[in-house]
Amino acid sequence: MATIVQKYGGTSVGSPERIKSVARRVLETQQAGNKVVVVVSAMSGVTDSLIKLSREVSDQPSEREMDVLLSTGEQTSTALLAMALQGMGAKAVSLTGAQAGIVTDGAHTKAKIFNITPGQIQDHLDGGAVVIVAGFQGQTAQGAITTLGRGGSDLTAIALAGALKADKCEICTDVDGVYTCDPRIVPDARKIDTISYEEMLEMASSGSKIMQSRSVEFASKFDVLFEVRSSFNQNPGTIVKEETPGMEDVVIRGVSIERNQAKITIEGVPDKTGTAAKIFNALAAAHVVVDVIVQTAPHEGKTDISFTTNKDELEKAGPALEAVAAGIGARGVTQTAGVAKLSVVGIGMRTHSGVAAKLFDLLATGGFNIQMISTSEIKIAVILDEDSIAEAAKAVHAGFGLAG
Amino acid sequence: MATIVQKYGGTSVGSPERIKSVARRVLETQQAGNKVVVVVSAMSGVTDSLIKLSREVSDQPSEREMDVLLSTGEQTSTALLAMALQGMGAKAVSLTGAQAGIVTDGAHTKAKIFNITPGQIQDHLDGGAVVIVAGFQGQTAQGAITTLGRGGSDLTAIALAGALKADKCEICTDVDGVYTCDPRIVPDARKIDTISYEEMLEMASSGSKIMQSRSVEFASKFDVLFEVRSSFNQNPGTIVKEETPGMEDVVIRGVSIERNQAKITIEGVPDKTGTAAKIFNALAAAHVVVDVIVQTAPHEGKTDISFTTNKDELEKAGPALEAVAAGIGARGVTQTAGVAKLSVVGIGMRTHSGVAAKLFDLLATGGFNIQMISTSEIKIAVILDEDSIAEAAKAVHAGFGLAG
Numbered sequence: 185m186a187t188i189v190q191k192y193g194g195t196s197v198g199s200p201e202r203i204k205s206v207a208r209r210v211l212e213t214q215q216a217g218n219k220v221v222v223v224v225s226a227m228s229g230v231t232d233s234l235i236k237l238s239r240e241v242s243d244q245p246s247e248r249e250m251d252v253l254l255s256t257g258e259q260t261s262t263a264l265l266a267m268a269l270q271g272m273g274a275k276a277v278s279l280t281g282a283q284a285g286i287v288t289d290g291a292h293t294k295a296k297i298f299n300i301t302p303g304q305i306q307d308h309l310d311g312g313a314v315v316i317v318a319g320f321q322g323q324t325a326q327g328a329i330t331t332l333g334r335g336g337s338d339l340t341a342i343a344l345a346g347a348l349k350a351d352k353c354e355i356c357t358d359v360d361g362v363y364t365c366d367p368r369i370v371p372d373a374r375k376i377d378t379i380s381y382e383e384m385l386e387m388a389s390s391g392s393k394i395m396q397s398r399s400v401e402f403a404s405k406f407d408v409l410f411e412v413r414s415s416f417n418q419n420p421g422t423i424v425k426e427e428t429p430g431m432e433d434v435v436i437r438g439v440s441i442e443r444n445q446a447k448i449t450i451e452g453v454p455d456k457t458g459t460a461a462k463i464f465n466a467l468a469a470a471h472v473v474v475d476v477i478v479q480t481a482p483h484e485g486k487t488d489i490s491f492t493t494n495k496d497e498l499e500k501a502g503p504a505l506e507a508v509a510a511g512i513g514a515r516g517v518t519q520t521a522g523v524a525k526l527s528v529v530g531i532g533m534r535t536h537s538g539v540a541a542k543l544f545d546l547l548a549t550g551g552f553n554i555q556m557i558s559t560s561e562i563k564i565a566v567i568l569d570e571d572s573i574a575e576a577a578k579a580v581h582a583g584f585g586l587a588g
Numbered sequence: 589m590a591t592i593v594q595k596y597g598g599t600s601v602g603s604p605e606r607i608k609s610v611a612r613r614v615l616e617t618q619q620a621g622n623k624v625v626v627v628v629s630a631m632s633g634v635t636d637s638l639i640k641l642s643r644e645v646s647d648q649p650s651e652r653e654m655d656v657l658l659s660t661g662e663q664t665s666t667a668l669l670a671m672a673l674q675g676m677g678a679k680a681v682s683l684t685g686a687q688a689g690i691v692t693d694g695a696h697t698k699a700k701i702f703n704i705t706p707g708q709i710q711d712h713l714d715g716g717a718v719v720i721v722a723g724f725q726g727q728t729a730q731g732a733i734t735t736l737g738r739g740g741s742d743l744t745a746i747a748l749a750g751a752l753k754a755d756k757c758e759i760c761t762d763v764d765g766v767y768t769c770d771p772r773i774v775p776d777a778r779k780i781d782t783i784s785y786e787e788m789l790e791m792a793s794s795g796s797k798i799m800q801s802r803s804v805e806f807a808s809k810f811d812v813l814f815e816v817r818s819s820f821n822q823n824p825g826t827i828v829k830e831e832t833p834g835m836e837d838v839v840i841r842g843v844s845i846e847r848n849q850a851k852i853t854i855e856g857v858p859d860k861t862g863t864a865a866k867i868f869n870a871l872a873a874a875h876v877v878v879d880v881i882v883q884t885a886p887h888e889g890k891t892d893i894s895f896t897t898n899k900d901e902l903e904k905a906g907p908a909l910e911a912v913a914a915g916i917g918a919r920g921v922t923q924t925a926g927v928a929k930l931s932v933v934g935i936g937m938r939t940h941s942g943v944a945a946k947l948f949d950l951l952a953t954g955g956f957n958i959q960m961i962s963t964s965e966i967k968i969a970v971i972l973d974e975d976s977i978a979e980a981a982k983a984v985h986a987g988f989g990l991a992g
Contacts, residue, residue, distance in 0.1 A: 267645050268645040
């Protein structure tokens, strides 16, 4: 008898009707001869309503109490799904994160999972019940309620699959799987059948927002194979797993784009040890998340340092940089919004040479001007004008032969 | 330093504004030099919404899952009140029933409290925090979430006050205290300063719906003195405590009325051992809650048995009685809706004779026809025509000198 962990997000359980539809899917999975553990998020909209309520009673609600408040959202979903299953004649039982044995550190609103003791889950599974676990939450060793932060329910599912040594972990969401590019931008994008953890991570960090990086990292670390698939149909999704030799035959797995980027350049930075550190320490202190960094070769003892960040970070970055630029004797700071990032990802890059050249070629042919370049072992990212990003994605996607 | 337990019901925490207003009251209580434990209900309307949701996913939601679902309502209130207090600069911490150490039996939706180990509460109090506990809930020894049923938050407050050996327990509600009669019916009704547990119980069971009987019983059993008072003003309320000798000087503590009653008579019941048992066993099996029972003296081997019940129970009672009446050879069953119960309550009755006579006299003088009579040691209840109940209450209230 196989053990399957299924995770359903907020949209999938967003109404009583959808909860019943999830219940039917879960029941089918059990009736096919499996032990089933279901992880659910809060019904869509519920978490936002709770956050709004919290702002109405306090300007700065404490993180401990936010966790107590928000964790009720997932708890509600678990009870409703259990009821729906029972209404269909199934045996089902709901568990909070704490009851499921998920122990975390005490970093409220962004707790890390310490360990999982899934004894209660196992007992209920052995008794023939579907076990429904509240995603996104756990408790400290001292018994305080914690939440795991963004993407927390995916993490719960993957961690439980690992702890239970489950045969399968399905992340059921509102898309059919991971695509070679966003189908809203590139209509002939194909669903990817299999992708490695590393590729999935690079796709996630370059704008494909299906899952948070931390869940993929966790899966990779504990070698949990999972499938991203739709909650609303039975189509096979995308299997995410450890790299296998065959995977390298495909040079490029996908193209991802990220809009709303901004480019900042600190000009005329004296070419001295420690100046870059000063700049990026100042940005870190101002909680600015920096993405691509490029430094030009020094010329007459001066260099330009550019980086990209989300457009929304500009407000925080500006004042921090003005101060540090003056302190290190740089000439000035310029900001450009309206740029976007295009990345090609594939573990095949490691063994196939000429990928970067081909990418630059495709962009040049299409008349797209490259503003910055950044590469990793399995990814090449370029910064382009935001207005041209969709056309560039189409050209690159077609040029690498990814179209369906 | 005194320890005070305060309980606020759903109306008192029904909006962010009201939660902030409760927070101010709680803070004042703490600043007056007290350790404060607050028990809260779900915000008014929340429990009903959750029940509605449950009906949308299942016709017959299981009791275990109802408890998981409904307990989120109180948990939400605790977090919001803690945030509001913290926003005012106070130290505050919320606890679920389970975290507060409230252990119950496994009777979901109507669990009984087994014991309370308030170690966590005590630690937080010693650390200077206001401790906010979710009312109405606990957990089994095996860790399943349970709820305590109607009036559960009052019970939580009284049980915690007992376990903590609190100096005071305040049940803060939307009325100023317990009145000699419902002021909406008898405008010159007075607030009662002090009332015994026993009187409070009889008032509760005869229609004064401020508190459920079980909370008063619990307080009586563990000798927890409590005060019923308003959440919205600082007026002193009604102290409920063990009987003291002076209390008997007042013959009648109050008059309570209960509308929407129905009278059912099984006519011509053969006067044989066991027939009454058959009738009331049949009613119990149909889950009909019976109130006053009267049996006339037998005449020619036949007797009439009458009882009252809530009007809403008639639907269940009818079929059950038709069957049993035929089985025991009774002549037939008659039903009368449109009756109401008027009760006078007072421990003074034990030592003062003639109370019943005076009540009947007052009713006769006013032209109110008594349909049934039932008495206990400290209560006399009569069944009257519902249309005349308000006038009868005024006459009795005035006649016993209860008016302000």
